[in-house]
Amino acid sequence: MGMTMTQKILSKHAGKELCAPGDLIEADLDLLLGNDITTPPAIDIFEKNSFGKVFDTDKIVMVPDHFAPNKDIKSAEQCKRMRDFAKSQNIKYYYEQGEEGMGVEHVILPDNGLVLPGFAVIGADSHTCTYGALGAFSTGVGSTDLACAMAAGSTWFRVPEAIRVDLKGKLNPYVSGKDVILYLIGLIGVDGALYRSLEFTGEGVAELSMADRLTICNMAIECGAKNGIFPVDEKTIEYLDARVEGGYKEAPEWLFADPDAVYEQTITIDLSEVPPMVSFPHLPSNTHAVGTFDKTKIDQVVIGSCTNGRLEDMKKAAAVLKGRHVAEGIRAIILPGSQRVYKQCLTEGLLEIFVDAGCVVSAPTCGPCLGGHMGVLAKGEKCVSTTNRNFVGRMGHKESEVYLAGVEVAAASAVKGYIASPAELE
């Protein structure tokens, strides 16, 4: 029986010839990730059980990005706990706030060239599935899993069944990877891919930028998937070659889905039919095409996050905001996803466009996405956000509302003061 990409990677890391869906395996890991929320409990477990030294100081990444720059004393204590542990364990990839290469975890790991095709990666953060865009198996776990994997260098997985998402056609203007993944989640629901791998295939893959693919895989978790994964093509190699230390020329020869790989289901998406999408409160699956609903007034716009905080996203936001101004009474908050993205925004003149348009520009942080800081909502307030979740209370008060959208819709909504398509500005 043939294997999917995910099954290939898992069997390779489990030292097995073959992996079938449902198999429970122990897999060696290439990279582990933790942040300031999830790592402190992992450290507690690690130390309480006298695990000693981590299995490999060069395979663990620690990023204080959620409630950092420290939003309060307790958050400062959590960041300090992780910082002290990283120092005492000599963790190579601990990123300090402000340092080059620092930023929101899922923006910086790919951009710093730390994830390679064929890798098996776990992160104590649900959006760790982002790295599937690079042809890696990558999935979110909890703090106990992280603690044990930091000691052992391996963890257990149930080999997932697969859903194939066959992409064809080309994206229309103002439509990006964010709209594609919202469209898919709207189609199959928030548990439509529960426990399964989402394997993207087809001629449409080549039409998607790496930023689009990273955004799509980032939100695989929002339909319950264990991971999302893209095949490796010229764009992937070019992306990695510019970022990986020593360059990157070729993916492992075994890293492709067999022609007779088994998929539980195939979903075909014609990219040319995907409109600009918005997910209404309070589920990512509650999707509507922009222009198909009544005028919805808003109070705030957030552009950034691990979903849409890359340079491409900042450029899209700037293209909409250039020469325009945020509507009266609207707070528009822009969070470049990393120090590098921030600097590129600076050197390319994007920061000036944002400030002239009346936007707040923040240091890189997860901040408002999970209601932490830098844009928490009051009772009854509505926000259009390029983040990934719109659950009850996600960005603040339990009676506030988050509308998920792509960057261009978010930027246009900031200008209009209601949920709008960029086409309305033409």
Added chain:
Amino acid sequence: MKFSGKVIKYGDNVDTDVIIPARYLNTSVKEELAAHCMEDLDPDFSKKVEPGDIIVAGSNFGCGSSREHAPVAIKASGISCVIAPSFARIFYRNSINTGLAILECPEASEGISDGDKIEVDTDSGEIKDITSGKVYKASAFPGFIEKIISSDGLVGYTKTKLQ
């Protein structure tokens, strides 16, 4: 393990943001987390929950974040067991790892009402609704998961592995 208690019932897609809102994640002290468990979904939860009570919910329980604080908060609030037709996968892992009993049983989720008194035997998977008299059978854990549970969770299992 055997549990008995009254049922607190919720619907589908109970997410980790309502189980424990992120604004409280500046701590991992379980008592502090328990004090805010479910508050955005059910503000009375912490007042009405009694030790041993059982959450019966709809599908995809625990969807969203990887925060282990979610099963930790539920367990620390006094809940002995969660029954649902399905669990989000990270929540499923986290529950096993942190020792929160969970059972997958669509029929029980459908048939059991809020406030019912029920008994649960996690070894046999039997769920008995004392109020209605109905009995349900949950699917058993795969053997490998049983091994983790019987090693006193993933930490115990890992210790054995490292030896």
